[in-house]
Amino acid sequence: MELWQIHTIELFSSFLKQQKSRYELHKSNLVERWLVNPKHLKELEETIAKFDVKHDFQNKE
Incomplete structure (x- = not known):
């Protein structure tokens, strides 16, 4: 997953x-x-339940 996609998911969440x-x-x-x-x-x-970010994406670069 691209960094911008991860950031977008985090913002939306x-x-x-x-x-x-x-x-x-x-x-x-x-x-x-x-x-x-x-x-x-x-x-x-x-x-909210569907898009709740349950992973720490910052550690997965």
């Missing part, structure tokens, strides 16, 4: 984790007010 943190912080408020569709939030959680 970080972005998804930030979105999940924001969602968890405001979850009840968002769902109660119907500002977001709960199904979409579940899809976000599943996407």
